[in-house]
Amino acid sequence: MRTEALSRRGRRSSVQWSEHRLRTWAKRCPGVVTSLREGGDELLTFFLFPKAQWKTLRTTNTIERLHEEFRRRVKMQGSLPTKDAALVLLVSLVASGQIKLRRIDGWRKIAPMLSQRNTVAA
Numbered sequence: 807m808r809t810e811a812l813s814r815r816g817r818r819s820s821v822q823w824s825e826h827r828l829r830t831w832a833k834r835c836p837g838v839v840t841s842l843r844e845g846g847d848e849l850l851t852f853f854l855f856p857k858a859q860w861k862t863l864r865t866t867n868t869i870e871r872l873h874e875e876f877r878r879r880v881k882m883q884g885s886l887p888t889k890d891a892a893l894v895l896l897v898s899l900v901a902s903g904q905i906k907l908r909r910i911d912g913w914r915k916i917a918p919m920l921s922q923r924n925t926v927a928a
Contacts, residue, residue: 820850820853821850824842824849824850828842828843851863852864855912855919856912856915856916856919857912858911858912858915859910859911859912859913859915859916861911862910862911862912863910868907871905872896872905875899875904875905876895876896876899879895879899880892880895883895
């Protein structure tokens with residue numbers, strides 16, 4: 807429900823919506839509300855990126871998929887003796903096509919956005 811509201815609304819109205827929800831949940835789950843308040847604006851960072859990338863940025867599906875496949879391979883192998891062995895395994899899984907990665911939504915907008923930021927920062 808929160809992700810729907812964040813994608814439908816702008817950053818300012820999403821902050822207002824979040825505050826309303828936090829007040830609603832404060833009595834039921836005070837620990838969660840405290841944690842969310844500590845995260846603050848960092849939880850809404852994806853608003854700085856093009857809208858086409860929001861879904862990809864706020865989900866962890868790709869990372870979870872990589873982790874699951876990597877764990878499965880390590881479990882079959884027993885253990886990895888070094889960091890380099892882990893890196894070789896990961897790269898070989900991607901290179902062989904056993905793990906397939908896709909471009910994130912809105913990937914064409916990344917380079918122009920970064921160059922625009924670098925121009926502003928200079």
